[in-house]
Amino acid sequence: MGITIALAGNPNSGKTTLFNSLTGSNQFVGNWPGVTVEKKEGKLKGNKEVTITDLPGIYSLSPYTLEEVVARNYLLNEKPDAILNIIDGTNLERNLYLSTQLLELGIPTVMAVNMMDVVEKTGDKIAIQKLSDKIGCPVYEISALKNKGVMEAAKAAIKASTSKKQEVVPYFSPEVEAAIASISQLLGEQVPVSQKRFVAIKLFERDDKISQVLNSIPDVEQIIAGEERQKDDDAESIITSDRYEYITEITSEILRKGKTEKLTTSDKIDRVVTNRWLALPIFAVVMWLVYYISVSTVGSWLTDWANDGVFGEGWSLFGMDIPGIPVLVGNALSALNVAPWLEGLILDGIVGGVGAVLGFVPQILVLFIFLAFLESCGYMARVAFIMDRIFRKFGLSGKSFIPMLIGTGCGIPGIMASRTIENERDRRMTIMTTTFIPCGAKLPIIALIAGALFNGASWVAPSAYFVGIGAIIISGIILKKTKMFAGDPAPFVMELPAYHWPRISDVLRSMWERGWSFIKKAGTIILLSTIFIWFTSNFGFVNGHFGMVEDLSDGLLAAIGRGIAWIFIPLGWGDWQAAVAAVTGLVAKENVVGTFGVLFKYAEVSEEGQEIWATLATSFTALSAYSFLVFNLLCAPCFAAMGAIRREMNNAKWFWFAVGYQTLFAYAVSLCVFQLGSLFTGGGFTIWSAVAILVVALFIYLLFRPYKQATKYEIQIPGIKKKAI
Known part of the structure; x- marks a missing residue:
């Protein structure tokens, strides 16, 4: 019987890199949170009986976002045989919060402390064995990026999967532990034994996703209310406080920071690229260079070669004249003496239509190389941080920019990445505006207009990107002032990963996956579309008879x-x-x-x-x-x-x-x-x-009209109707 191991951890902790190392999957890793927005599966290398499931990166099992819902539902309902919990060794305290919740699920758990190579460079020391003793599960050192220790951690998870349940080290205050034990007893047979502690804690926290159980257990409310009075705080805060006290105690004992106080290279770079005044100009210059090189220089040369050579008359190689695809196909059709209409369909419809699109593949591949590099090195995470300053002014957070960054490759994963946004109004607005950012499919249109109408001017392609950014900002300001989208933006919490040179294999893999998706579309949807376009443009009614026309206008x-x-x-x-x-x-x-x-x-x-x-x-x-x-x-x-x-x-x-x-x-x-x-x-x-002047006037009015939701609040006074102030 097969074994299922779930990979769980914080965003950007290295889960997907570990998933690739364990399965050999071609899943691309973006160096910012939110890349994995639904679970992905693969077989362990060398052991096809073991399935590895990569869950979305989450900070806790309190589901505020759709990605947390996906992860929690999977762990509770699918019941994997073991959990491999990935921890970012450079940020232990933040990551261990989720670990404490995972251990409460009763599923056998193994912890993998990732990025140990970075920890060693900073001079920090982590007492792995002491961490294992304190947390109550096996702990292994790994470096997913360098493929060190990953198989050892996976084998430990396989071994742990034979255990019936995970024993939890009690770490809440004695009073809270007693309350949780009482709630567990009241649950009876309504909840499986392995999940009783987790559900009891969630009931204590008044988690609305589980609170329906309260209806059948009235004593639970009395227990919670008693603890709240005793602690003089709300239930969720009591649990959170106890967790962090426990985590702080652990980290103080197992972590020894290096003596050096010098700024890291990443800190020095961030002082410039995230500077309040320099950040946006630097971002504008970076994107201008990306599009300039992709569309107007290197990409343009390669596309000219593809259009004029491969899909044109041909090209010369070492003194030999090599005919292009239209010439080769045309000669073959002439030799076969095919019917004129079939020759027109193949040459003008299929080769002409699909070839016109594929001619832009070189430009697209160059663009995807640059985007993959910016994503992998860590710069795009900084862009989300930078854009948070702007987006927050019109009611969105930097989380909304992450789907838009992902959407530069394809709008579909960008739209799906909106699941990382917990606020429903913000999520809907992000879905509506994400596709304003030019995706890879729009690049051929940009390149076509820039080349045919503007003689390859360097400003056209970058301007298309910033038209998309401007459309998002304007839409955000306008929509946020309507009742449908009014409200405070969601909080934006994200660790900025250390800058690093990405692996060439990762960059090329990302480029190829995105480029191959484009090419496959050209061979399917676009092929069928061009056949339809050729047929409907070359056939029509002339003098009352339907047939092939000489003039396309007929x-x-x-x-x-x-x-x-x-x-x-x-x-x-x-x-x-x-x-x-x-x-x-x-x-x-x-x-x-x-x-x-x-x-x-x-x-x-x-x-x-x-x-x-x-x-x-x-x-x-x-x-x-x-x-x-x-x-x-x-x-x-x-x-x-x-x-x-x-x-x-x-x-x-x-x-x-x-x-x-x-x-x-x-x-x-x-x-x-x-x-x-x-x-x-x-x-x-x-x-x-x-x-047009009236439209501009309307835009200006909608942009600058007072934001009533920001200046009006409602208060409730006993015995008096709600009053706006």
Whole structure:
């Protein structure tokens, strides 16, 4: 029979790194809390009978956030055979709080003190055997990053799994221990013996997730009330205080700090990068460099090679001319003498559409390398800390920025990462705004517009990122002043990990996983989409007969596009090709580029070798192109991300409100960009200019109107109705 071992620990304690070491999994590790938002499973290397479950990083088993709910429900209901509790050796006191709760579950537990290599560098000493004696479970030293001691800890957990239950060392005050024992007796057979202590403590804390048991045990309330009177404090505070007294006693005996008082390298770096005045400019410069290198220099060179060579006429290698994929496919089709319509489908539909998207893979891979490095080295955790200062001013915490950081790769895990936010209102607002950040699927659109309309200008790609940041901030300020989202932001507690050079394998793994996800989408969703686009654009009704058309403007897609193009005329791109591209982008954002690849053909269109991008440039002005870019960055995300929003909202009305808000907000911003831009560049004043001015005025009013919720409080006086003050 198989054995299940659960990995449990604080966020950023090294759980997922340990999970990778034990299972060989390709799960990527981000160096900030919130990367793992649901349990993941893998088989132990060398022993397929042992399943390792990686639970979300949590600070306690008092479920304030969805990730804590996932972890607690799993431990209580799934009942793993053993728990491997990962402890950050550089922050013992904080991590041991969760350890005390895990031991109360009655599940055999082994503790693994991680990051011992860092502990040794600082000159600190941890008495492992004394810690084991004090805490009441086996304790092992490990370094998950360097793969030291991990298998020994896993073997100890396997051995512990044969135990029937975990013996708990009593550590609450004698009075509280007596009260917990009394509550345990009152539970009778309603709770399994192994969980009685845990449930009794939760009842003592008045945990609302277990409080329904109180209805059948009236004596529990009397016990709790008596202890509260005796201690002159509320029940939860009594338990918390006792826990920390116990933890402080342990750490004072087992931890010997190094004598050096010098600032660490991380502290010195943080004095600069988290400085009140320098932090944001440094962040802006870092992101500008990331996008500049990814889109305008190294990434651009590689993409030009892919577009002109691999998916174009070909390239030269060591003096040999190697034909591109369209040429090779075209020659093969000619040799096979296939029907013209099939040749058009394969060359213009599949190769043209999918090739137009895959041509941007080099830029995407370069971007993902930079993002993986920033995540792994520890800088992105500082960004969350920095953004907390800004976000808190409009009612959100830095926790809301973590999903947005994750969303730079893909919006779906970003939306799922909102589970780390305990406040329901903040969580919903984060879900609504996370996809404003450009994800990997939007990068081809950014690169296309930057290259075709702005001659590769270095400011276009970074500006797209900061348009997303600006949209989040503006939305946050506006929404937080409504009754639906009013309230104080959730507290933001996070340890800043020490800076370190990430392993090259981790960075490349992250790049490949995100890039491969993009490529798979090109081979499935985008492939089907481009086939549909080719068919509907090349077939239509002419003179009352349905068949293949010579002019794409006579096709079914053109008819559909002309039916909706009027909606986008005020935004500056009211032709049917752009309208269709924007709509197909709802299926997958990469489809915007794939649609243009089909509609403007991928083959050469002039004797000078002018290709699709130059042809596209003739359909837009600089203003209308940037308006098109802004709309596609901010409007409702792809269908898969919409599905994630629907699941996380768990409410149809909230889902439609979120998608409607995103689309309306994108339309309003895009309208202002084009109309006001035209007005300031001599385009003349029109009725739409007036509408754009009114929209800006409305934005300003919503941003600066008084925040009534912040200045009005309600008090309840006995015998008198509630009164606002």
